[in-house]
Amino acid sequence: MGQEINAAQEGSTHPLIEGSQPGQQRNRSVSSSLDESGGFTPLHRAAAMGQKDEVDKILLDGILKVEVATSYGHTALHFAAYGGHETIVTSLLHWYGNNPTADVNARDKVLGRTALHYAVGGGHQRVVEELIKFPGIDICPEDSVQNLTPLLMEKVSGVPPKDESGTSEQENRNEYWEIEKKS
Numbered sequence: 561m562g563q564e565i566n567a568a569q570e571g572s573t574h575p576l577i578e579g580s581q582p583g584q585q586r587n588r589s590v591s592s593s594l595d596e597s598g599g600f601t602p603l604h605r606a607a608a609m610g611q612k613d614e615v616d617k618i619l620l621d622g623i624l625k626v627e628v629a630t631s632y633g634h635t636a637l638h639f640a641a642y643g644g645h646e647t648i649v650t651s652l653l654h655w656y657g658n659n660p661t662a663d664v665n666a667r668d669k670v671l672g673r674t675a676l677h678y679a680v681g682g683g684h685q686r687v688v689e690e691l692i693k694f695p696g697i698d699i700c701p702e703d704s705v706q707n708l709t710p711l712l713m714e715k716v717s718g719v720p721p722k723d724e725s726g727t728s729e730q731e732n733r734n735e736y737w738e739i740e741k742k743s
Contacts (some may be wrong), residue, residue, distance in 0.1 A: 599630040607636035610645045626655035627662035633669035642678035665698045672704025680710040
């Protein structure tokens with residue numbers, strides 16, 4: 561329980577992790593059972609970094625609930641969807657399915673976007689397909705800033721869906737965040 565985990569790994573550039581952008585590195589640690597400043601938990605970190613075994617362990621151990629959100633409203637599903645971590649998204653959806661109080665359509669507090677928005681924004685077609693198959697998923701949620709649905713977001717951004725080969729993931733992230741800066 562008292563194990564320390566570095567929340568912002570050296571070289572990490574996940575756009576949803578506070579302090580992970582170049583020039584924003586922070587040396588922060590978090591207890592594996594408690595939230596860190598900003599509500600960033602080991603579950604969020606594992607989902608963002610593509611660590612499926614760690615995500616499963618945290619959820620199986622009951623350390624955290626699947627719907628736990630950061631102070632900005634990002635859930636592990638937001639992080640996994642944006643990162644294109646299909647197996648983690650599938651696992652998280654299983655947990656959402658077993659927890660009727662967990663909101664699979666949770667919106668972040670920054671842009672009012674769901675995990676589906678982030679999957680589209682990251683260009684992860686297979687993750688998008690996995691999300692839209694899930695019962696109860698809202699396939700047309702509008703964000704709270706520009707009233708963009710995931711489909712409209714794709715059209716406006718011009719970021720075409722990519723295959724999951726990983727060759728263009730960083731390219732997608734860079735283009736997505738340039739669009740966000742202009743908004």
